[in-house]
Amino acid sequence: MTELTGEAGSGKTQLCLSAAASAAALGHRVVYLDTGGGFSAKRIKEFHRGFVTADADSDEVEQHLSLTLDLITVLNVHDIMTLFKVLEELALGLAGDPGVPGDGGLEGNQDVVDIGRDMGLLVVDSLSSLLSPVITRLHHQGYTIMASTASLLRSLAPAHNCAVLYTNHTVSAGGGDRGGASIKPALGTRWTSTPHRRVCLGKGHGKDTPGCTAEVIYGPGTGSSCAFQVVGDGIRTL
Numbered sequence: 001m002t003e004l005t006g007e008a009g010s011g012k013t014q015l016c017l018s019a020a021a022s023a024a025a026l027g028h029r030v031v032y033l034d035t036g037g038g039f040s041a042k043r044i045k046e047f048h049r050g051f052v053t054a055d056a057d058s059d060e061v062e063q064h065l066s067l068t069l070d071l072i073t074v075l076n077v078h079d080i081m082t083l084f085k086v087l088e089e090l091a092l093g094l095a096g097d098p099g100v101p102g103d104g105g106l107e108g109n110q111d112v113v114d115i116g117r118d119m120g121l122l123v124v125d126s127l128s129s130l131l132s133p134v135i136t137r138l139h140h141q142g143y144t145i146m147a148s149t150a151s152l153l154r155s156l157a158p159a160h161n162c163a164v165l166y167t168n169h170t171v172s173a174g175g176g177d178r179g180g181a182s183i184k185p186a187l188g189t190r191w192t193s194t195p196h197r198r199v200c201l202g203k204g205h206g207k208d209t210p211g212c213t214a215e216v217i218y219g220p221g222t223g224s225s226c227a228f229q230v231v232g233d234g235i236r237t238l
Helices: 012-025 041-049 058-070 080-094 109-116 128-134 142-156
Strands: 002-006 029-034 072-076 119-125 163-174 182-185 197-203 212-218 225-231 234-237
Touching: 002 012, 012 029, 012 041, 012 058, 012 072, 012 119, 012 163, 012 234, 029 080, 029 109, 041 058, 058 072, 080 109, 080 119, 080 128, 080 142, 128 142, 128 163, 142 163
Parallel strands: 002 163, 002 197, 029 072, 029 119, 119 163
Antiparallel strands: 163 182, 197 212, 212 225, 225 234
């Protein structure tokens, strides 16, 4: 379970799309939970083109692209209760449950259960946009909801041998001098130990640091970092 955190424009969604395209191209079922309309089939096709050589047979490329796209299921999730519903149904599928009866909830729930049976990668972009509205002083059950979400996500990853990738935007932490406020992940300290690994992304500034940067700030590999650039057909390290 990996978290991508960083400011707007640091490449979070592009990395999610690249991961989805890569996993599907390798034959894994991908479930992409899109909370803000950031999914782009066009970008998936462009990333896929970067996986094949320039002299590859065009018919074979198109056939493989079709198989890749068929392995990516996109679900629009715009509130936390819908997210709960989807995660529970995916867990039922991964556990081999024969199905759940229709209960007036999310339409097509049996389809989601079936998809969960062979899911290799779950992407949530962005998780913080669903959780942040309920983590307020006015929402008394906010942290309970956050803890339940964390439990559901963590149970999907190691128990069923699938990867979970989600994004978490950043907020100003204040305390900066002369107007230079620092930033921190939006979900706060209670969420700190939820992912197995947290990667912090940043935008490059000027000629000295072009593209974007990525640094592991929690979990295995802490302290390792690289610079990367989002190009037409992929992600390139610099």
